[in-house]
Amino acid sequence: MSSPNISGGIASATSPIPIKLVTAGRDVIASGSVITGNNSNLEVYIAQFRFVFNFLVDGATHKVAYRNDGPTTLILDLYNFVDALPAGTTEPVKMGKLLGRQLYVSFFVSALGPTSSKSVTYTFSLGEAVA
Numbered sequence: 001m002s003s004p005n006i007s008g009g010i011a012s013a014t015s016p017i018p019i020k021l022v023t024a025g026r027d028v029i030a031s032g033s034v035i036t037g038n039n040s041n042l043e044v045y046i047a048q049f050r051f052v053f054n055f056l057v058d059g060a061t062h063k064v065a066y067r068n069d070g071p072t073t074l075i076l077d078l079y080n081f082v083d084a085l086p087a088g089t090t091e092p093v094k095m096g097k098l099l100g101r102q103l104y105v106s107f108f109v110s111a112l113g114p115t116s117s118k119s120v121t122y123t124f125s126l127g128e129a130v131a
Contacts (some may be wrong), residue, residue, distance in 0.1 A: 026092070026104060026125035033121045042120050047098060048072050051105070053122075055081060057114045062087045081109040081118065092125060102127040 021028035029046065036042050042053040050073045058079055065077040074095060081087055088108035095103045107122040 023123075023125065024092075026127040028123055028125050029098075030124040031122065033119065036118045036120065038117060039115050042118070044122065044124070046103075046124055049074070049096070049098070049103075051076065051095070053078060053107070053109075053118075053120060055109075055118055057082060064089075076105075078109060082111050082114045082116075084110055084112060086110040086119075086121070088121075092123075092127075095124075097130050098126060100129055102130050 021031070030044070034042055036055075039055060041055065044051045044053070052069075052073065052075045054075050054077050056077055056079050060080060062081060063079045065079070067075050067077065069075050086108040087110070089106045092104035092106045095105050097103060104125045104127055105122065106125075107120060109118050109120050111118045
C-alpha cells in the first residue's frame with residue numbers, strides 16, 4: 001500500500017499558507033474554543049459586529065434568547081448552560097448579514113457548575129448571498 005502524496009501549491013517560506021475552511025457550503029470566518037474567566041460573558045468581535053454570549057441561570061432547561069443592543073451588537077442569552085456535557089446549537093443559526101452574505105453561528109457550551117468558568121466552542125460562517 002502506497003502512502004498518499006500531494007504536491008504543488010503557491011506557498012513559500014516567505015508567504016503565508018492560504019487556508020480556507022468550508023462546511024455545508026459556508027465559509028468559516030472564525031472558529032475556536034475559549035474558557036471564560038470565572039462566570040463571565042464571552043464577547044466575540046467580527047468586523048463591526050459584537051456578539052455577547054451572556055450566561056444566565058433560572059433553574060429550568062437550556063434555552064437561548066437573542067436580542068439586539070444597538071445596530072451592531074447581538075446578545076445571546078444562554079440560560080442554564082451549567083453542565084459538564086456540552087449543550088448548544090444543533091445547526092447553524094442565522095445572525096445577520098456581513099459582506100453581502102448570510103452570517104451564521106454554531107456553538108457548544110460546557111461548565112462544571114452554575115458559577116464556574118464556561119468552555120465555549122464556536123464557529124462563525126458566511127453562507128449564501130443576501131440583498
